Amino acid sequence: xxxxxxxxxxxxxxxxxxxxxxxxxxxxxxxxxxxxxxxxxxxxxxxxxxxxxxxxxxxxxxxxxxxxxxxxxxxxxxxxxxxxxxxxxxxxxxxxxxxxxxxxxxxxxxxxxxxxxxxxxxxxxxxxxxxxxxxxxxxxxxxxxxxxxxxxxxxxxxxxxxxxxxxxxxxxxxxxxxxxxxxxxxxxxxxxxxxxxxxxxxxxxxxxxxxxxxxxxxxxxxxxxxxxxxxxxxxxxxxxxxxxxxxxxxxxxxxxxxxxxxxxxxxxxxxxxxxxxxxxxxxxxxxxxxxxxxxxxxxxxxxxxxxxxxxxxxxxxxxxxxxxxxxxxxxxxxxxxxxxxxxxxxxxxxxxxxxxxxxxxxxxxxxxxxxxxxxxxxxxxxxxxxxxxxxxxxxxxxxxxxxxxxxxxxxxxxxxxxxxxxxxxxxxxxxxxxxxxxxxxxxxxxxxxxxxxxxxxxxxxxxxxxxxxxxxxxxxxxxxxxxxxxxxxxxxxxx
Amino acid sequence: xxxxxxxxxxxxxxxxxxxxxxxxxxxxxxxxxxxxxxxxxxxxxxxxxxxxxxxxxxxxxxxxxxxxxxxxxxxxxxxxxxxxxxxxxxxxxxxxxxxxxxxxxxxxxxxxxxxxxxxxxxxxxxxxxxxxxxxxxxxxxxxxxxxxxxxxxxxxxxxxxxxxxxxxxxxxxxxxxxxxxxxxxxxxxxxxxxxxxxxxxxxxxxxxxxxxxxxxxxxxxxxxxxxxxxxxxxxxxxxxxxxxxxxxxxxxxxxxxxxxxxxxxxxxxxxxxxxxxxxxxxxxxxxxxxxxxxxxxxxxxxxxxxxxxxxxxxxxxxxxxxxxxxxxxxxxxxxxxxxxxxxxxxxx
Numbered sequence: 001x002x003x004x005x006x007x008x009x010x011x012x013x014x015x016x017x018x019x020x021x022x023x024x025x026x027x028x029x030x031x032x033x034x035x036x037x038x039x040x041x042x043x044x045x046x047x048x049x050x051x052x053x054x055x056x057x058x059x060x061x062x063x064x065x066x067x068x069x070x071x072x073x074x075x076x077x078x079x080x081x082x083x084x085x086x087x088x089x090x091x092x093x094x095x096x097x098x099x100x101x102x103x104x105x106x107x108x109x110x111x112x113x114x115x116x117x118x119x120x121x122x123x124x125x126x127x128x129x130x131x132x133x134x135x136x137x138x139x140x141x142x143x144x145x146x147x148x149x150x151x152x153x154x155x156x157x158x159x160x161x162x163x164x165x166x167x168x169x170x171x172x173x174x175x176x177x178x179x180x181x182x183x184x185x186x187x188x189x190x191x192x193x194x195x196x197x198x199x200x201x202x203x204x205x206x207x208x209x210x211x212x213x214x215x216x217x218x219x220x221x222x223x224x225x226x227x228x229x230x231x232x233x234x235x236x237x238x239x240x241x242x243x244x245x246x247x248x249x250x251x252x253x254x255x256x257x258x259x260x261x262x263x264x265x266x267x268x269x270x271x272x273x274x275x276x277x278x279x280x281x282x283x284x285x286x287x288x289x290x291x292x293x294x295x296x297x298x299x300x301x302x303x304x305x306x307x308x309x310x311x312x313x314x315x316x317x318x319x320x321x322x323x324x325x326x327x328x329x330x331x332x333x334x335x336x337x338x339x340x341x342x343x344x345x346x347x348x349x350x351x352x353x354x355x356x357x358x359x360x361x362x363x364x365x366x367x368x369x370x371x372x373x374x375x376x377x378x379x380x381x382x383x384x385x386x387x388x389x390x391x392x393x394x395x396x397x398x399x400x401x402x403x404x405x406x407x408x409x410x411x412x413x414x415x416x417x418x419x420x421x422x423x424x425x426x427x428x429x430x431x432x433x434x435x436x437x438x439x440x441x442x443x444x445x446x447x448x449x450x451x452x453x454x455x456x457x458x459x460x461x462x463x464x465x466x467x468x469x470x471x472x473x474x475x476x477x478x479x480x481x482x483x484x485x486x487x488x489x490x491x492x493x494x495x
Numbered sequence: 496x497x498x499x500x501x502x503x504x505x506x507x508x509x510x511x512x513x514x515x516x517x518x519x520x521x522x523x524x525x526x527x528x529x530x531x532x533x534x535x536x537x538x539x540x541x542x543x544x545x546x547x548x549x550x551x552x553x554x555x556x557x558x559x560x561x562x563x564x565x566x567x568x569x570x571x572x573x574x575x576x577x578x579x580x581x582x583x584x585x586x587x588x589x590x591x592x593x594x595x596x597x598x599x600x601x602x603x604x605x606x607x608x609x610x611x612x613x614x615x616x617x618x619x620x621x622x623x624x625x626x627x628x629x630x631x632x633x634x635x636x637x638x639x640x641x642x643x644x645x646x647x648x649x650x651x652x653x654x655x656x657x658x659x660x661x662x663x664x665x666x667x668x669x670x671x672x673x674x675x676x677x678x679x680x681x682x683x684x685x686x687x688x689x690x691x692x693x694x695x696x697x698x699x700x701x702x703x704x705x706x707x708x709x710x711x712x713x714x715x716x717x718x719x720x721x722x723x724x725x726x727x728x729x730x731x732x733x734x735x736x737x738x739x740x741x742x743x744x745x746x747x748x749x750x751x752x753x754x755x756x757x758x759x760x761x762x763x764x765x766x767x768x769x770x771x772x773x774x775x776x777x778x779x780x781x782x783x784x785x786x787x788x789x790x791x792x793x794x795x796x797x798x799x800x801x802x803x804x805x806x807x808x809x810x811x812x813x814x815x816x817x818x819x820x821x822x823x824x825x826x827x828x829x830x831x832x833x834x835x836x837x838x839x840x841x842x843x
Contacts, residue, residue: 302729339725340729354715354727357716
C-alpha cells in the first residue's frame with residue numbers, strides 16, 4: 001500500500017489580540033494512528049478547523065501526498081480528501097444506517113432511490129470497518145459506539161485520504177471504547193491517514209502510534225508512543241505552569257455548613273460523601289464524564305439523586321429539588337449559562353431578580369424599587385458592563401452574562417454556592433474577575449463548591465480539591481502542595 | 496462633521512423605525528379607524544362602538560387569559576368548547592333543578608359553580624399532562640377541544656336548551672348600563688345606548704390580568720417560564736405551578752364568557768363559541784405576544800381584540816361577505832406576525 005503524508009508547514013493563525021497557532025509544522029503518515037493532544041486552549045481545535053477547512057490559516061501551507069492543497073470551506077476539504085468527524089454527531093436518529101451514510105447522496109436509478117445498491121454499498125463499507133452493523137437498522141437502535149462507527153463509516157464513504165477524529169470516545173462508556181478502537185484500527189489498515197484528537201491520555205497506549213503535543217499554540221514535539229511514558233506526555237502538555245495563588249486572608253471556618261452523605265445517581269455517581277465548611281472553596285476535579293457536573297446538579301436537585309442525603313446546616317434533605325435547595329440557602333450557576341442560567345430575551349434587571357423573587361415581593365406583589373436596588377447593587381459590585389439594565393441579556397458578552405447568573409444567586413443571600421464551569425468560554429480577565437467574586441463571597445462566609453475542567457483554575461482558586469473518577473470520590477489533594485502534572489495524573493489514573 | 500450628522504440621522508431613522516415597529520399595531524389601528532370614519536357612514540358613532548364592544552367582549556375576556564397562557568409558552572385550543580360546555584351546564588342545571596322545584600337563583604348558582612369547578616379541573620389536567628407527562632400542550636388541549644365539545648353535546652342532548660334564567664344572569668350577558676342624560680346630551684341626543692355589561696367584564700378582566708402580569712410575583716414567574724423554562728426551574732421558580740395557574744385562569748375566563756353568551760341569547764347550546772379558540776389566539780398574536788413565549792403585553796391584547804373587532808365591523812358596514820372577511824382577517828394576522836418577526840431582526 002502506498003504511503004502518503006499529510007503535512008502542514010509553518011501554520012500560523014492570528015485572532016484579534018491573540019495568536020492561536022504559532023508556526024506549526026507537523027506531519028501525519030498513513031497506516032498510523034496519529035494522536036494529537038493538548039489541554040484546552042492549546043490550539044488543538046484551531047488546528048483541526050484549519051485541516052477541516054472551517055478556518056483559514058493566517059500563513060502557512062498544507063500538503064497532501066507532496067502536493068500543496070487549498071480549500072476555502074469544509075466541502076472543499078472533503079473534495080481534496082480530508083474529512084473530519086466531529087464529536088457532535090451529524091446523524092439522523094430516525095433513518096437507517098445506510099441512509100445516514102449516504103445522506104443526500106443516495107444511489108439513484110431511473111430517478112428513484114436504488115435501495116438494494118444503497119444497502120449493498122453501506123454493507124461493504126461497514127465490512128471494511130470490521131463491524132457487524134446491519135445497514136437496514138434504524139440508527140437510534142444502535143448503541144453509542146456503533147453510532148460513532150457509522151459516523152466514521154460515513155466519512156470513509158467519501159474515499160478520503162485523511163480522516164480527523166475529534167474526541168470520538170467522549171460520549172462512550174468504558175466498554176464501548178474498545179469496540180470503537182477496533183474500528184479505528186481497521187480504518188488505519190485501509191491506508192488512510194488517521195488523526196486522532198483526544199484529551200484522554202489513558203487511551204493513547206492502546207490506540208496511538210505517534211503522539212503530537214500542542215501547548216499554547218506551539219507544537220511541543222511528536223513522539224513515538226512505544227518509546228514514551230504517560231509522564232513524558234503530561235510534561236510536554238503542561239510544561240512548567242506558574243499557578244497564581246489565592247489570597248491568604250480567606251480562612252476556612254470550623255463550622256460545617258453542608259454534608260453530602262452517600263449521594264448516588266444511577267450511571268453517574270455512587271456513594272459520594274464529603275463535607276464543606278463555612279468560607280471554604282472546595283474544588284472537584286475529574287475528567288469529562290467523571291460525574292462531577294452531575295454530582296453538583298444532584299446536590300442542587302437539578303437532576304435529583306436516587307438515594308443519599310444532603311445536610312444543610314445539620315438539616316437533612318433527601319429528595320433535593322431547586323426550590324427546596326434555594327430556600328435552604330444553596331445556589332447553582334449551571335454549566336450552560338445561556339440555556340440553563342439565563343433567560344436571554346429578558347432584561348438584565350429581570351435576570352438578576354429571578355432567584356430572589358420571594359425577597360423582592362411580599363409573596364404576591366413585587367416591590368419594583370427593591371428589585372431595582374438589588375439589581376443595581378450586583379451590577380456595581382460584580383462590575384457588569386452595561387449602560388442600561390433594561391436591555392436583554394443576549395446583548396452582553398459571555399463574561400458579563402456569567403456575572404448576571406452569579407448576581408441572580410447572590411441576590412438570594414446564599415450560604416452555599418455551587419459553580420459549574422463558571423469560566424467556560426469567557427476571556428482571561430473576566431475569568432479572573434469571576435474568581436475574585438468567588439473569593440469575595442468566601443470572605444463573607446459563603447461556602448463554595450467549584451467544578452472546572454481547567455485543573456490550573458482549581459489549583460489557583462480552591463482550599464481543597466476532591467478527585468472524582470467514574471462517579472466516585474477517589475481522593476483529595478491540597479492545592480498548595482500539588483503540581484498540575486500530578487493532579488492531571490491522579491484524575492486520569494486507572495480508567 | 497457631515498459624517499457625524501449623517502450618522503445621527505441614520506441613528507434617528509433607526510430609532511423611528513424601531514418605534515414604528517414596536518407600535519405598529521397602534522399606528523395601523525389609528526390609520527384604519529380614521530379611514531373607516533371618513534369613508535364609512537355609521538362607523539364613528541356611539542352606538543356602533545357599543546356594538547363593537549358588545550360583540551367582541553365575549554371573546555376578548557378569554558383573550559386576556561390566553562395572553563397569560565401564550566406568554567408562559569403554552570397554548571390552549573380548547574377554550575371554545577369550554578364556552579359551549581359551561582353554557583349548557585348552567586342551562587341544564589337551571590332547567591332540571593328548577594323543574595324539580597328549586598329556587599331559580601340557587602339552581603343557577605349551582606350551575607355556575609359546577610362549570611367553574613369543571614374549568615379548574617380541566618385547566619389542572621392540561622397543566623398536569625403537559626408538564627408531568629410531557630405531552631405537548633397543543634395536543635393535550637386539542638383533545639379537550641374535542642372531548643369538551645362532545646361533552647357539551649351530551650349534556651344538552653344535541654339541542655339548544657332555551658331557558659329561564661334569573662334576571663341578573665341575563666343582564667350579565669345582554670344588559671347595558673344606562674348612561675345619564677347629560678352624557679347623552681353631549682352627543683346631542685336625549686338617549687343613547689348604554690354600555691354593555693360584557694364590556695365592563697372585559698375592562699375588569701383586563702385590569703386584573705394587567706396587574707397580574709405587570710406587578711405580581713406570579714406574573715414574573717409566567718414571563719420566566721415562557722422565556723426559558725429550564726433557567727426558570729434552576730432559579731427555583733415553580734414552573735409546574737405557574738403553568739397550571741395559567742391553564743386554570745384561561746379556562747375560568749372561557750367559562751365566564753360562556754355565561755355571558757348564554758345570558759345574551761337566553762339559551763345554552765353546544766354550538767356556541769366552538770371556533771373561538773383560534774380567534775382568541777389570533778387576537779393575542781396580533782397584539783404582539785410571542786408564540787415562543789416569554790414576550791408579550793396585556794395592553795397589546797386589548798389592541799388585538801379591538802383590531803379584530805374594528806375590521807369585521809368595518810367590513811360588515813361595507814357589505815363585505817363573510818368569506819371575504821375571513822380572507823382579510825387571515826392577511827391581517829399574517830402581516831402582524833411578519834412585522835413582529837421583522838422587528839426582532841431589526842432589534843438584534
